[in-house]
Amino acid sequence: MNLQEYFASLQGKTVAVIGFGVSNRPLVERLLEAHIALTICDKKSREALGDVVAELEAKGAIWSLGETYLDNLHQDVIFRTPGMRPDVPALKNAKDSTITSEMEVFFSVCPCPILAVTGSDGKTTTTTLIAELLKAAGHTVHVGGNIGHPLLCEADAMKPTDFAVLELSSFQLMTMPHSPHTAVMTNLAPNHLDYHTDMDEYVEAKANLIAHQTADNVAIFNADNEITMDLSHTAKAQVNLFSRQRAVENGVYLQDGTVFVAEHGEVTPVLQASDIRIPGLHNVENYMAAICAVWGLVSPEMIQSVAKNFGGVAHRIEWVRTLDGVRYYNDSIASSPSRTMAGLHAFTQKVNLIAGGYDKQIPFTELGAEIVTHVGHLILCGHTAEKIEQAVLSAPNYEVGKPVIYEATDLAQAVALARSVSKEGDVVTLSPACASFDQFPNFAARGDKFRALVQNLE
Incomplete structure (x- = not known):
């Protein structure tokens, strides 16, 4: 299914979008352009949202605002905002509705290979590095998820030869029915326990990244992290590991200051850790994870060039x-x-x-x-x-x-x-x-x- 076919499948149905934030604005505009009966639900008041309320009402939108914004969820299709737990009473009571999200639909309509990264730490830098490495090798790359910008409404402009590189949070993964062609798990440690009921639920959400993969896909795990290593044993895809503590049979590892790629019994030196411009051993790990994801698509020379010149991501050391x-x-x-x-x-x-x-x-x-x-x-x-x-x-x-x-x-x-x-x-x-x-x-x-x-x- 492509994006046009997806919007065509919504004709004659009612749709609700929960949360009028940055990620949902392009979706709202596209739904209204397709003349789909749309309700926008947001906890903010009409006054707080300003002129956009009347602007979108003129295009056919119905608004459900304020403290009671979830009181009338009965639409055929409901787009959940990632920050909302899927088990809130209003969603659980919408038993006859299809509940989805902008990212879940993107997976079903994206025409090109998807590389996706999750973990407790290092997600954004690793995602950015994968994108930078692919771009340096001349590929067209679309970056989204937790970083970049919403990709769903751009899917019809993407080509099969492009790459979509996504950073995915546990919130986005919690109900995700799809997995990427290449999945990267940077590490897992206690996080977002104010949102998740417990650590088990947090890990289960992260594990959704690999849950729907097939044997043709690739799953990449941090060999130095106990939780990700446990998850690696559940993967259906080809498993590659990265480690700064030991050599691995298939994947990327650090030894005596050199980053090596091990593949089918062959070992290739790729990069000197001292050449990586951004500081810290954790960034060496981020590079190893990214190299694992793009190996075969990006030359060692290009990897070295990016490592020496990439200055890092804002707010990350x-x-x-x-x-x-x-x-x-x-x-x-x-x-x-x-x-x-x-x-x-x-x-x-x-x-x-x-x-x-x-x-x-x-x-x-x-x-x-x-x-x-x-x-x-x-x-x-x-x-x-x-x-x-x-x-x-x-x-x-x-x-x-x-x-x-x-x-x-x-x-x-x-x-x-x-x-x-x-x-x-x-x-x-x-x-x-x-x-x-x-x-x-x-x-x-x-x-x-x-x-x-x-x-x-x-």
């Missing part, structure tokens, strides 16, 4: 500025303890760390010990400040004053404190270990604010 010999890095994407620990390991020296934020109910015990080892000055702010401090003070390797701990009321004060306690040669990094929702709408807004604050330092 992004260098912001060097002021009076102090280097400032924006790692706002680090919204989990494991991500922050990876960020701390990216530096060869102790850092001055700004951390804390929204509480996702993830334990900080392991992070506390890592902070003691890798942090000189710890500046905490946000709802989790006290929890992180307790994890540090309770760490078995903690000594009084190591690290020195400060508490700030907000990010502005945290940056000012970091400036005052740092000396030439120091590194300051914003790596919160928490989501941003206590003070910011998302990690990008938090990172943008940090970047602006640092640029304004004198």
Whole structure:
């Protein structure tokens, strides 16, 4: 089925789209252009949404707004927003409806091979690297999912020789009835436990990435992560592994500073880890995962060129500025303890760390010990400040004053404190270990604010 055929199949049916956000706007426009009976459901008020309400009403849309926005879900087809659990009462009560999502439909109409990445950490960088490597080799690439922009309404312009490269969250995967041609599982650790009922449900959602693959497909797993290795044994597809700790029979591994590809008994040196421009061993892992995904489509020479020139993704250990010999890095994407620990390991020296934020109910015990080892000055702010401090003070390797701990009321004060306690040669990094929702709408807004604050330092 192609995109036009899909929209044709909706003729004569009623459709509801839940959530009038960025990802659903193109879908709404396309449904209205096809003269499909459409209801847009959003928790915001008519006043909050502004002129767009009357604009789309003039095109035929019906709006269901405010606190009761889900009260009349009975349409033939309902597009669920990824941030909404599929078991909310309103969706469970819509027993006669087909419940889907923009991404689920994209999988069914995409005319080209799909490479998709999921995991707890490293998803965006690995997805971006796969796309950059394919582009460097001359391929036409469409990037979407959690990054890029919505792809569904562009599917009819894609060619079979193109590639779609997707970053997929556990929210998107929870009910996904499709799997990609190439699936990449970067790692799995506790995350989003404020959304998922427990860790088992989180892992089960991630496992949907490979659940519908066939023997002709490829599934790539982190051999150094216990959970992803367990999942690798359930894969129906050809399994490739990547590891920075040991050689693998099929896949990519790191040995003595060189990245090797192992394939059918042959081993090929591809890349020197020291040539990778973006810092940190976790980024070596991201490169290995990406190389695994594109091997055979991109030459070793092209891989080396990208590694030497690609400067990284915003908010992911992004260098912001060097002021009076102090280097400032924006790692706002680090919204989990494991991500922050990876960020701390990216530096060869102790850092001055700004951390804390929204509480996702993830334990900080392991992070506390890592902070003691890798942090000189710890500046905490946000709802989790006290929890992180307790994890540090309770760490078995903690000594009084190591690290020195400060508490700030907000990010502005945290940056000012970091400036005052740092000396030439120091590194300051914003790596919160928490989501941003206590003070910011998302990690990008938090990172943008940090970047602006640092640029304004004198």
